[in-house]
Amino acid sequence: MVSCEGRGNLPLPYFCQILPTQRFLSKGMTMQDSLDSLSPLLFEIVSQYDIALSEQQTMLMVRHLELVLDKNESINLTRITKPRDALVLHILDSLLFSRAIPLAEDEAFRLLDMGTGAGYPGIPLGILYSNASCDLADSVGKKCQAVSEFVDELGLASRIHVLCDRVESIANSQRASYDVVTARAMDKLSVLLEYASPLLKQHGVLVASKGRIQNDEFRHAINIAPKLGFEISNQLSFELPKGLGSREILCFEKVTKSKIHLPRSIGAAKHRPL
Numbered sequence: 001m002v003s004c005e006g007r008g009n010l011p012l013p014y015f016c017q018i019l020p021t022q023r024f025l026s027k028g029m030t031m032q033d034s035l036d037s038l039s040p041l042l043f044e045i046v047s048q049y050d051i052a053l054s055e056q057q058t059m060l061m062v063r064h065l066e067l068v069l070d071k072n073e074s075i076n077l078t079r080i081t082k083p084r085d086a087l088v089l090h091i092l093d094s095l096l097f098s099r100a101i102p103l104a105e106d107e108a109f110r111l112l113d114m115g116t117g118a119g120y121p122g123i124p125l126g127i128l129y130s131n132a133s134c135d136l137a138d139s140v141g142k143k144c145q146a147v148s149e150f151v152d153e154l155g156l157a158s159r160i161h162v163l164c165d166r167v168e169s170i171a172n173s174q175r176a177s178y179d180v181v182t183a184r185a186m187d188k189l190s191v192l193l194e195y196a197s198p199l200l201k202q203h204g205v206l207v208a209s210k211g212r213i214q215n216d217e218f219r220h221a222i223n224i225a226p227k228l229g230f231e232i233s234n235q236l237s238f239e240l241p242k243g244l245g246s247r248e249i250l251c252f253e254k255v256t257k258s259k260i261h262l263p264r265s266i267g268a269a270k271h272r273p274l
């Protein structure tokens with residue numbers, strides 16, 4: 001069990017020094033759900049999925065969750081408000097992306113999280129990949145402001161940046177810039193492919209997470225992928241613990257240039273699908 005109590009002359013562990021508010025409980029959290037108890041639980045949950053976290057990474061991810069739940073009292077960031085469910089539905093769910101990202105945890109690369117909302121999956125992935133430079137994109141100002149505050153509070157602002165814009169616009173300023181583009185609960189797979197295509201470097205990957213994917217949505221994405229320069233490179237299925245559902249993680253590699261000029265105008269991918 002992690003402890004931040006004094007230990008004679010020994011210095012406090014690093015995470016106690018950088019997280020002075022770790023005794024704070026978000027509204028609705030019981031003492032049982034404090035950082036002290038959620039961290040070992042998270043460590044245990046993710047290890048069942050072959051994901052290894054350090055003590056510091058675990059603490060940072062739980063602290064992010066605390067900040068999200070606290071901010072959720074004033075702006076709508078998530079419907080998942082039970083901390084123990086959120087460990088699975090936000091943090092584990094985000095970390096499952098790593099199972100399909102074809103890069104080592106200490107590699108330096110650029111990641112863009114499209115439609116990051118409260119920072120999922122971008123912040124847990126930014127914590128896991130300690131040398132990655134991560135851009136978190138969202139078009140809603142209030143969410144961007146909240147996520148910027150989280151990043152600052154977590155001490156990650158040197159590597160994790162918030163881009164408050166639509167991804168179609170970001171594609172003009174950050175063309176072919178990213179090794180990995182992620183998206184969770186953002187849009188249909190075909191729309192995600194269209195958004196990601198101009199943003200990715202050659203051989204970069206789009207990694208998207210879905211609950212149960214409908215056959216129509218999957219077939220349409222597979223049909224248009226070659227037009228957008230992609231081929232499917234990985235597909236993984238997971239059952240979440242506690243009967244909290246299942247996940248499909250789909251990975252598409254950008255193998256060649258798009259055959260159509262991208263990005264199309266704002267809103268076209270969604271409202272005039274290919």
Ligand SMILES: C[S@@+](CC[C@H](N)C(=O)[O-])C[C@H]1O[C@@H](n2cnc3c(N)ncnc32)[C@H](O)[C@@H]1O
Nearest residue numbers: 115116117120138139140165166167184185186
């Ligand atoms: C349902 S939320 C999902 C948030 C987060 N990825 C998660 O899984 O918790 C979708 C988010 O995508 C953002 N979004 C939708 N379309 C976008 C676009 N074209 N560019 C940037 N952000 C977008 C919305 O503002 C919203 O925050």
